[in-house]
Each structure stands twice: as structure tokens, then as C-alpha cells.
Amino acid sequence: MNFRENWFGDWDTEQLYAELVDGCDDCAITSPVVKSGMVCGPILRLRKVDYDENVYYGSILVVLKGPAAEGPKIAYTTGPASEQSEESLELKLKDGVFESTMFHREVWDDENISFFRYNIALPLTEKEQMVKYALDGESKPHYRFFIPSATTNFNTISYSCNGFSLSVDTKKFKGSLWFDILNKHSKVHYNVMLGGGDQIYSDGITIYCEKVKEWSHKNDLLQKRTMKVDGEFKKQLDDFYLKEYIEWYGYGHWKGSTDDSKTTQRCLPIAMATIPSVNIWDDHDIIDGFGSYSDGFMKSDVFSSIGKAAYKYYMLFQHHVSIEESEAYLKDPIWLLGNRPGPYIGERSHSVFTRLGPTMGLLGLDCRTERKLAQIVTDETYDIVFKKMEEEAKKSNMDHLLVMLGVPIAYPRLVLLEWLFTSRLLHPLKILSRKGIIAGGLVNKFNGDIELLDDLDDHWCARHHKKERNGLMARLQDFGAKYSTRITILSGDVHLASIGRFKSKKHRHHIFSSSEHDADNAKIENEPENDLRLMFNVISSAVVNTPPPNAMAALLQSKATIHHFDHETDEDAVPIFKYGVDEKSRASTCFLNRRNWSDILPVENALNNEFLKSQFRSNLQDRVVPGIVTGGKPLKKVDPQQGQPSSETKEGYSAYPITEKGILVSLFIETDPLSAKSCTTRYALPIPELKAQCDSLTHSGLKHWKLK
Known part of the structure; x- marks a missing residue:
């Protein structure tokens, strides 16, 4: 991908992404996850900024589904974020490649799920920088991020x-x-x-993880506390x-x-x-x-x-x-x-x-x-x-x-709500609610306490x-x-x-x-x-x-x-x-x-x-x-x-x-x-x-x- 041809090209987010909002109050009936290929990412993370050495550190996460042994190549170009300098743009643009590590792999849906981390280490400069990147030569308008100058605090x-x-x-x-x-x-x-x-x-773990669903539906609190987690239970938790x-x-x-x-x-x-x-x-x-x-x-x-x-x-x-x-x-x-x-x-x-x-x-x-x-x-x-x-x-x-x-x-x-929710006055109601006789939503499905008590205790x-x-x-x-x-x-x-x-x-x-x-x-x-x-x-x-x-x-x-x-x-x-x-x-x-x-x-x-x-x-x-x-x-x-x-x-x-x-x-x-x-x-x-x-x-x- 050659970013040099249109470095300051317009990024019209309203035009590009407005249609993506349509249907945000609904979702597909089945899972949208593809059978193979990139299923998550790229996701950017800031690790730290070292102002002694003037280096910006971060990472990019890419998750692949399927047999891939290597992640996609992520090439990048750094350059000025705005057109304010008279110096030649060509002299300011610098190319590179982010090195990757496969740091985790597991099996899900009968396929390998591989996690790749790409380490970012870029020098800070006197001006704000824009970094554009591409995965295996393919870039999208939003494959870019901005690094402030060495003397500027972050937005x-x-x-x-x-x-x-x-x-x-x-x-x-x-x-x-x-x-x-x-x-x-x-x-x-x-x-x-x-x-x-x-x-x-x-x-949703109480609905879509069968073992947790079974556990949460138990009315006997003692059974909930003593239920053991076996290998199949752990696998279901991981899968969820x-x-x-x-x-x-x-x-x-x-x-x-x-x-x-x-x-x-x-x-x-x-x-x-x-x-x-x-x-x-x-x-x-x-x-x-x-x-x-x-x-x-x-x-x-x-x-x-x-x-x-x-x-x-x-x-x-x-x-x-x-x-x-x-x-x-x-x-x-x-x-x-x-x-x-x-x-x-x-x-x-x-x-x-x-x-x-x-x-x-x-x-x-x-x-x-x-x-x-x-x-x-x-x-x-x-x-x-x-x-x-x-x-x-x-x-x-x-x-x-x-x-x-x-x-x-x-x-x-x-304070009043906190006192009320822990008061013995509600004890009879809690018992009836646990048994499903009255006020079914009064207590939570985990330990039988008042539903909002955990929020107050937080x-x-x-x-x-x-x-x-x-x-x-x-x-x-x-x-x-x-x-x-x-x-x-x-x-x-x-x-x-x-x-x-x-x-x-x-x-x-x-x-x-x-x-x-x-x-x-x-x-x-x-x-x-x-x-x-x-x-x-x-x-x-x-x-x-x-x-x-x-x-x-x-x-x-x-x-x-x-x-x-x-x-x-x-x-x-x-x-x-x-x-x-x-x-x-x-x-x-x-x-x-x-x-x-x-x-x-x-x-x-x-x-x-x-x-x-x-x-x-x-x-x-x-x-x-x-x-x-x-x-x-x-x-x-x-x-x-x-x-x-x-x-x-x-x-x-x-x-x-x-x-x-x-x-x-x-x-x-x-x-x-x-x-x-x-x-x-x-x-x-x-x-x-x-x-x-x-x-x-x-x-x-x-x-x-x-x-x-």
C-alpha cells in the first residue's frame, strides 16, 4: 500500500460510516464470526510513552481463526498530521513494519484461534505525527492513529x-x-x-453458557456454593x-x-x-x-x-x-x-x-x-x-x-437504601422471592440478596x-x-x-x-x-x-x-x-x-x-x-x-x-x-x-x- 500518493486525503467520517449506524438496535440471528480469517482487530493499545528517550510504545492486536501460523504483515508510514510545514512531504514520510508475536492460541468452534501482538515503538518528533498502516497491503481509511509531539500532552x-x-x-x-x-x-x-x-x-453468561445457566437456576443456595467446576465447565467458560x-x-x-x-x-x-x-x-x-x-x-x-x-x-x-x-x-x-x-x-x-x-x-x-x-x-x-x-x-x-x-x-x-436493603425487615420478602412466590425480581439469581445491593456495595x-x-x-x-x-x-x-x-x-x-x-x-x-x-x-x-x-x-x-x-x-x-x-x-x-x-x-x-x-x-x-x-x-x-x-x-x-x-x-x-x-x-x-x-x-x- 502506497500512502504517499494522498497523504493528506480527506477522511470524511460522516459520509463513510453513517450507514453503519442503521440497524444498531438489532443484530444478526446467527453469529457474525467468519469461518476463517481475521475475526477481531486490528485493536490499538497504548503501552507507555518514554519522555527520557522520546519513544512512543504501543501494540496492535489481531485475532485469526483457522490454521494460519503467521499473522498478516502490518506495514506503516509515519508523517506529519497536518499541512503546516514548507518542508518537502516526501522527506518527512518514513516507512516500516511492525514485528509480530503469536502470544496465545486455543481451539474454539473446532478451529485454531491465534492471537498476534504487533509491538509499536516510534520516536516522538517536534510535530504531531500521523501513522497510517496496512494489513497484508490492504488499508482502510481508519487504519491510522495520531501521536502528539514530544512537547505536547495527549488529547x-x-x-x-x-x-x-x-x-x-x-x-x-x-x-x-x-x-x-x-x-x-x-x-x-x-x-x-x-x-x-x-x-x-x-x-449473558447466565443465559448462553449452559453450565452457568444450570447453576444460576438452582434455588438451593447451599447447592450453588458447593457445586464443583470440572473440565467441561471450564471449557464452556472459556468458550463463552x-x-x-x-x-x-x-x-x-x-x-x-x-x-x-x-x-x-x-x-x-x-x-x-x-x-x-x-x-x-x-x-x-x-x-x-x-x-x-x-x-x-x-x-x-x-x-x-x-x-x-x-x-x-x-x-x-x-x-x-x-x-x-x-x-x-x-x-x-x-x-x-x-x-x-x-x-x-x-x-x-x-x-x-x-x-x-x-x-x-x-x-x-x-x-x-x-x-x-x-x-x-x-x-x-x-x-x-x-x-x-x-x-x-x-x-x-x-x-x-x-x-x-x-x-x-x-x-x-x-444511606437509606443501603440500610433498607440489608435490613432484617426484608428477610421474609427475600425468602418468598427466592421461592418465586412474590416479587420475582426482588433478589438476584446468584446469592439471593436484594437485586440492587451489589451496586450499592460497589x-x-x-x-x-x-x-x-x-x-x-x-x-x-x-x-x-x-x-x-x-x-x-x-x-x-x-x-x-x-x-x-x-x-x-x-x-x-x-x-x-x-x-x-x-x-x-x-x-x-x-x-x-x-x-x-x-x-x-x-x-x-x-x-x-x-x-x-x-x-x-x-x-x-x-x-x-x-x-x-x-x-x-x-x-x-x-x-x-x-x-x-x-x-x-x-x-x-x-x-x-x-x-x-x-x-x-x-x-x-x-x-x-x-x-x-x-x-x-x-x-x-x-x-x-x-x-x-x-x-x-x-x-x-x-x-x-x-x-x-x-x-x-x-x-x-x-x-x-x-x-x-x-x-x-x-x-x-x-x-x-x-x-x-x-x-x-x-x-x-x-x-x-x-x-x-x-x-x-x-x-x-x-x-x-x-x-x-
Whole structure:
């Protein structure tokens, strides 16, 4: 394939892929997997970026079905991403071949399934690069990816909940947000997309894996706990996850539990071939609620075997690594390995750290492999993670750190529901429900607990996790203050959009020192770039799954009051959704229950991109209030001399400056789920870098905590 003839050829994603959205609310009756040939891939993965040597590392996954002993040859050409240089294009284009390794093979459907990993190692240059590639001489318009310059931070996507729950009526969704992502990508050039958990929904294992189906239908809980897993059972588990991944990652094909629960997300495999991924996992990558049931049930042979099988294929498809490879699985420096195997899966947790630019770091914390009902991550693993972060911060400046946590950590407490679902008052109803006499959907089919209890137990604010949650937040605050690093937490899981916020507490007037308090409070409001405690939790969920009803958004809004994290820190939610996608006023200003995805852009990149400049219509040093960004409603600017009305600040409408080293976070909310155009409405929040520094913070008044 000769890319040189039309290097800057137009990539019209809307024209190329619009027809692929048609029929996204349905799927083929039979499996779309071909009898032989490539059944999955190419899938891009970002491994790490080495700014000491200025080298970009990644990999490409290709999965073949059939007797092939070798994978396809992947040739590539690198060159400038835009026409801005007067230097001859021919001098800038460089050709090469990505070397491959067959790192895993197994038999499925009476055929060999072979996994090939192609290692990417490309030098960073002074300008943004475009890499075009071809498989055995065949290229497609989306066989390209973009590498930022050696001095530029990454354009990043964050998403979660990439699939439907089993019984969702998919006929209510005629659009695909992956089409919207591709349309934005062609204009923005995203360098990485962060999968925050539930990249695949594997709950169908209780329907399409016969052994698990048989087990789940047993009413006797003792039989469920004591049932043994034999060789045939393990083979069925492997076959299920392998088929599920190939159909979803290879074809965007999924079938739920009803005739109205089907989808074909054809734009998903295209996105994975053009935007490199970094992933963590959550429960639906395994099975609903894994890790949040009782210890005895989690240790049962069936449930732990489900976890082991899911982990194997999670590593294969989402990290391009086999658990049988000692070098890639246990010795690659990209991993932050747990100090001992997790309690149920029996493997060490695999968190990831890399730079996303010379002054931006990324931590993807594995919050599932070590999870128990009363534990998310072990103390020893936290120590390993923070040691790595400190090493990185000491080595070179880190203006921003993105922290991937699957479940939101700044989110309303649902204490009453948690109490009710664990109360003895419901015990008689649970017994009747298990027997199928009344309220058949009240309890789950696994261990007989209330159906939604595992979701509540998953949350950081659940009673089991409060100490761990507060200890982690205090430790993150201390790290950010010590190294002048602005930390932004990225979460998903909850199927709606929101932004949680930690910030320095405003103090009430004392009778003798009101002027001093006024000055301190004004500084907190007017100088967020100096607020050591300012930290946002960007919650983006779901890119595919259905949102909760309006009543849930209203309930969360009623609980989104100010909480006192400690004597110096308040936590609340940002009222970014004052207006809906129809530009009409909303009551639930902090929560928007529509499908969504998000991006995180360095201000420098956004203001140097013509498409983005036309979107934001803002400049450096503008102070803006987070909110909707449309043609009719741009971001509201605040005069720094006049400030904001106190009535607005009391309601949480703080303004933030657009700074040279800051970032711009956008939530893209689905405008019309019944439209195949798949358009979204942008809501934006500027996050300034941290210009202040403090060796240690006080956490007096912090309840329910443990901190080293």
C-alpha cells in the first residue's frame, strides 16, 4: 500500500460510516464470526510513552481463526498530521513494519484461534505525527492513529459502560455514540481513549453458557456454593468469554435476554482501530457484582472460576497479554502489580501508569481484582501505586494527573437504601422471592440478596468502604499539594453524567474576624488555581447502555448537598447541567441521565485547533462558568473585576479560568436517542493547573478514615 500518493486525503467520517449506524438496535440471528480469517482487530493499545528517550510504545492486536501460523504483515508510514510545514512531504514520510508475536492460541468452534501482538515503538518528533498502516497491503481509511509531539500532552477520551444490560429494550436507541466519537476524532485527533470499566457486558453468561445457566437456576443456595467446576465447565467458560469478545470487539454484535435486546455497534471496531486504548475493568467485564458479594459466596468454585476465565480474556483482548507470558504479564514496567494474588481470581492486580504527555500522568487503578465486600484495593497495593507516582513526580514535572477509578468516588450517599436493603425487615420478602412466590425480581439469581445491593456495595461511599475511600482521597490530596499536581478522577458505572468536586471549605463568619474570613473565602472563589484541595471527579457513563429514569436523577440531586470531607475540605457536585440538550432549564442541575462520553483536552491543544476554537469561543485567561456549549449558549464568562453574584456562588456556580497549562473537560450528551445522526451536546469545564504547593495538608475532622 502506497500512502504517499494522498497523504493528506480527506477522511470524511460522516459520509463513510453513517450507514453503519442503521440497524444498531438489532443484530444478526446467527453469529457474525467468519469461518476463517481475521475475526477481531486490528485493536490499538497504548503501552507507555518514554519522555527520557522520546519513544512512543504501543501494540496492535489481531485475532485469526483457522490454521494460519503467521499473522498478516502490518506495514506503516509515519508523517506529519497536518499541512503546516514548507518542508518537502516526501522527506518527512518514513516507512516500516511492525514485528509480530503469536502470544496465545486455543481451539474454539473446532478451529485454531491465534492471537498476534504487533509491538509499536516510534520516536516522538517536534510535530504531531500521523501513522497510517496496512494489513497484508490492504488499508482502510481508519487504519491510522495520531501521536502528539514530544512537547505536547495527549488529547484524551474517557468512556465507560460500553454495552447493554441483558433486558434493555434497544429499540429505544437508534443512534451510536461511537459514530459521534469518530466524527469528533477526525477533527480533534484523539491520542488515547480510556476505558473506565465495563468495556464489555458479559452478564449473558447466565443465559448462553449452559453450565452457568444450570447453576444460576438452582434455588438451593447451599447447592450453588458447593457445586464443583470440572473440565467441561471450564471449557464452556472459556468458550463463552472468547466468543463474547470476538463478537463484540470484532463485529459490535450483542444479543441480550429478549427479542428486543439486541445491538450491532459497527463503529466500535473502527474506533478501536484508530484510537489506542488504556483500560481498567469493572464487574460487567466479568459478571454483574463480582467482588461485592459475601466472601463465602465469592469463594465458591463456580463464581471464582467465572472470575478466573473473565480475567484471562480481559488480559488477552484489553491488554494484548497472555497470563502465561511471564515477561509481558509480570515483568513489563508499565504494570503496577499487586503484592499478592487477589482473593477470588488468584492473580495479582494489574494497575497501569504512563505519561500522557511530558507534564500529564495517568493512573489506571485496578479496583476489581483485589475487591472484596469490605475491601477495594489492599494497603500494600496502594503503597506500590503511590511510590510509583512519587518517583514520576520527582523525575519531572507533572501538572496534571488523571486517575481512573471505575466507580465514582465523589457521589451522593444513598444511606437509606443501603440500610433498607440489608435490613432484617426484608428477610421474609427475600425468602418468598427466592421461592418465586412474590416479587420475582426482588433478589438476584446468584446469592439471593436484594437485586440492587451489589451496586450499592460497589460504591466508595458504601459503609464497607468509607474508611478506604477517605484514606485514598486524603492521600491523593497530599500528593497533589506536595508536587503541585492537579488531580482529576475519571469514573463511570452509574449510567449518567455528573462531575463531583472537592474544594477548600469556605468558613462562616466569626464575630471578631469576619474581614479575614471574607478575604479567605474570596481567595477560594477567585483563585481556584491556588486551591490545594480542588479536585474533580468526571463521571461519564454510559457510552452504550441505557440511562436510569428521571426519578433517579432527581433523587441524586436531592442528595447532592455539601458534605464536609474534613474541616478544610467540602465536597459537592458541579451544577453543569443548568440547561438540557434542548437548552431549556433543568431542576437536576448536577446529573444528566442520557448516554454520554467525555474528553480531556490540554488548553494549548484546544486553542490551536480551528474546530475546537469555534466550539469553545473562549480565550486564555477567560473565567467561565461550567455549562452547556452550543451556538445559542456559549460558556458564560465572568468579569474578574466584578466577580460572580453571591447568589450564584452559593448554588455552586463557580467560575474557573482557562489557563495555559490547564485542561478542558467536555461531557458529550446524546441529543436524541432516536436519531441515527447520533449527535451530542457539549458541556464543558475548564480545570486550571495547581500553582500552589504545600508539603503536607491537615485532615483534622476527617471521619471513617485510615491514612498512612
